[in-house]
Amino acid sequence: MLTNCFRYWNRYPGARVDSAVPHYEFSDSALWKEWLWKQRFPGSAELRAYFHHVADTWNLREDTIFEAYVNSAVWKEDEARWLITTRHGMVFKARFFLANTGFAAKRYTPDWKGIETFRGTWIHPSYWPKEEPDLKGKKIAVIGTGSTGLQLVQDLAPRKFPIPL
Ligand SMILES: Cc1cc2nc3c(=O)[nH]c(=O)nc-3n(C[C@H](O)[C@H](O)[C@H](O)COP(=O)(O)OP(=O)(O)OC[C@H]3O[C@@H](n4cnc5c(N)ncnc54)[C@H](O)[C@@H]3O)c2cc1C
Numbered sequence: 175m176l177t178n179c180f181r182y183w184n185r186y187p188g189a190r191v192d193s194a195v196p197h198y199e200f201s202d203s204a205l206w207k208e209w210l211w212k213q214r215f216p217g218s219a220e221l222r223a224y225f226h227h228v229a230d231t232w233n234l235r236e237d238t239i240f241e242a243y244v245n246s247a248v249w250k251e252d253e254a255r256w257l258i259t260t261r262h263g264m265v266f267k268a269r270f271f272l273a274n275t276g277f278a279a280k281r282y283t284p285d286w287k288g289i290e291t292f293r294g295t296w297i298h299p300s301y302w303p304k305e306e307p308d309l310k311g312k313k314i315a316v317i318g319t320g321s322t323g324l325q326l327v328q329d330l331a332p333r334k335f336p337i338p339l
Pocket of ligand 1: 184190191192193198242243244245274275276277278279322
């Protein structure tokens, strides 16, 4: 498995939103008035650009700390405050603590027998490496045909069988 990509999630080839805009966008007019989508189902590059636009417009960066994994949050009755600590030793106290940790932020790898000894390259799409692996001409099996699987196939198939111009 290629694993040099823990900081990059879901950057697999062909990744795109499968809900059409404008359903998939914030309703704040300050955002949509200044933004023109190029595609109805935007791809990951366009989505990243959009979220940069959101961060800039809402001035989010100055209030954001990246790489801060919360590993403990304890309510302190005597202080009426949450005591929040991160994996790298940051400590915060707060009256309000919202854990918007998502339902799909935990990756799932099936515990199939032999997966660790498979001699080919295997890639979990969520861990797709920043440096594109050279898959040209390779036999590729895609397991799982939900949205991610279909998006991947559309991008990988032309690489295996390049369409002549
Ligand atoms: C591959 C994929 C494709 C998708 N495509 C679509 C789509 O096309 N259309 C659509 O509407 N939805 C799509 N979804 C679903 C959509 O991404 C989620 O519904 C949405 O992101 C949920 O938002 P959220 O804020 O609740 O959680 P998330 O976006 O998951 O955010 C949770 C955040 O909390 C962080 N976190 C978790 N635990 C901790 C901790 N202990 N300390 C600090 N941070 C923590 C995570 O790192 C993450 O950044 C897709 C999801 C995936 C995985």
